[in-house]
Amino acid sequence: MNLKEALTFDDVLLVPKKSIVNSRKDISLKTRLSKNINLNIPIISANMDTVTESAMAISLAKMGGLGIIHRFSTIEQQVNEVLKVKRAENIIIEKPFTLLENSKLKDAKELIEENNVSGILIINNENKLQGIVTARDILFEDNYEKNISEIMTKRNKLITASLGISLEKAQEILHNNKLEKLPIVDENNYLHGLITSSDIFKIKQYPHSTKDNKGRLRVGAAIGVKEEDIKRAQTLLDAGADVLVLDIAHGHADIAINAIKRLKKEFNFELIAGNVATKEGTEDLISAGADAIKVGVGSGSICITRLVAGSGVPQLTAVLDCAEFADKYNIPIISDGGIRTSGDITKALAAGASTVMIGSLLAGTDESPGFVINKNGMKYKMTRGMAGVAANLSKKSLNGKINQEDVEDIVPEGIEAMVPYRGKASEVIKQLIGGLKSGLSYCGVDNLQDLKKNAEFIK
Numbered sequence: 001m002n003l004k005e006a007l008t009f010d011d012v013l014l015v016p017k018k019s020i021v022n023s024r025k026d027i028s029l030k031t032r033l034s035k036n037i038n039l040n041i042p043i044i045s046a047n048m049d050t051v052t053e054s055a056m057a058i059s060l061a062k063m064g065g066l067g068i069i070h071r072f073s074t075i076e077q078q079v080n081e082v083l084k085v086k087r088a089e090n091i092i093i094e095k096p097f098t099l100l101e102n103s104k105l106k107d108a109k110e111l112i113e114e115n116n117v118s119g120i121l122i123i124n125n126e127n128k129l130q131g132i133v134t135a136r137d138i139l140f141e142d143n144y145e146k147n148i149s150e151i152m153t154k155r156n157k158l159i160t161a162s163l164g165i166s167l168e169k170a171q172e173i174l175h176n177n178k179l180e181k182l183p184i185v186d187e188n189n190y191l192h193g194l195i196t197s198s199d200i201f202k203i204k205q206y207p208h209s210t211k212d213n214k215g216r217l218r219v220g221a222a223i224g225v226k227e228e229d230i231k232r233a234q235t236l237l238d239a240g241a242d243v244l245v246l247d248i249a250h251g252h253a254d255i256a257i258n259a260i261k262r263l264k265k266e267f268n269f270e271l272i273a274g275n276v277a278t279k280e281g282t283e284d285l286i287s288a289g290a291d292a293i294k295v296g297v298g299s300g301s302i303c304i305t306r307l308v309a310g311s312g313v314p315q316l317t318a319v320l321d322c323a324e325f326a327d328k329y330n331i332p333i334i335s336d337g338g339i340r341t342s343g344d345i346t347k348a349l350a351a352g353a354s355t356v357m358i359g360s361l362l363a364g365t366d367e368s369p370g371f372v373i374n375k376n377g378m379k380y381k382m383t384r385g386m387a388g389v390a391a392n393l394s395k396k397s398l399n400g401k402i403n404q405e406d407v408e409d410i411v412p413e414g415i416e417a418m419v420p421y422r423g424k425a426s427e428v429i430k431q432l433i434g435g436l437k438s439g440l441s442y443c444g445v446d447n448l449q450d451l452k453k454n455a456e457f458i459k
């Protein structure tokens, strides 16, 4: 048998070349996530239930990357996380929270507290604007049975704007009138949306964030290959998910190929598919219609696939092989798993990946789901493989009670682990970006496209 040699990140270094950059500011990290979605940084967070829900996705999208909401939850829970990201930043909130004018004060209090918003627009049953109630209005109120119209600021006192107002003009009106909220109405007073000063502030604060064409942060969501995932896909897309990730451990399989074909026939959307680790796997998923390929089998820090199944391809070789093929079709590759340092990111991108997916490195941050644990004077958070025992059990428990047989059926391909607590995700990402930019400088390039072309590995 002619055994092919394969390499992983630690087996290689990038040969230093004459630098062409004077400052890291001159380096561009713009890249492609999938056929039609661009990012300003090449980092996405893993669809793991200890890594990505809305908080992580918001943080990454603000920095120019993207988060993929995990699917280890009910459709409603997953959709809710997508909606939280889509609502986090807007030029215009198209569907602001509203109440009818005959509602009680307690309804406003509930809506404000449940959704963590600072005000509710009051409408009549024709969707015409009648007033506004803010959190401040109800702060010291003790009779929540009062009718809302008694305390709302009435329509004749409200400053509003018309459809099509520019961001600059809206900012001017909000500033000049010391306002927080600017309802958008048409000439007949029908409500069409809301612009808030905090949204405008966020837009200015994060100029490189990943946005859709309505100015909302972009977000991805994971789905599986089962029949019921068609409904999950539909609901996620309706909620505004920008990209779906068809994610199974062994993506080079008929079930994945058929699912891609069916989904692409049914809906018009951007689909990332995986995971694969070979040129053949890449070819089959691209032929089926995938818009980006996720590469990595057994590469993750919490994976034991290589131990349990004896299968996998060292990650650098996997990316080199898959990217060489995918390049011909102009389809981006995502290197998924095994990123421990910014140097690993530089190597994955130099090998041909357009982005990297990160799990455990982000699992220890404030924005990942779960609690900070104190142990022997150190702080940790938990992470777990999505094919591990614990994740399998919580998935099964979504469908009702689990019994002994369910437990015995599990052959885990992932483990549970504690990772060091690392503070804010944005701080971790900043370090990774800084390191990656240094990596580009050492390779004698100032952008990721040239990195792919010019990088020279040494074994």
Ligand code: XMP
Binding pocket: 046, 047, 048, 249, 275, 296, 297, 298, 299, 300, 301, 302, 303, 304, 305, 336, 337, 338, 339, 357, 358, 359, 360, 361, 384, 385, 386, 387, 388, 413, 414, 415
């Ligand atoms: P890192 O190294 O960033 O890897 O933590 C994240 C990726 O690991 C994959 N993953 C798994 N692989 N068994 C596996 O073989 C599992 O239980 C498992 N859970 C996650 C996944 O591709 C993720 O993005």
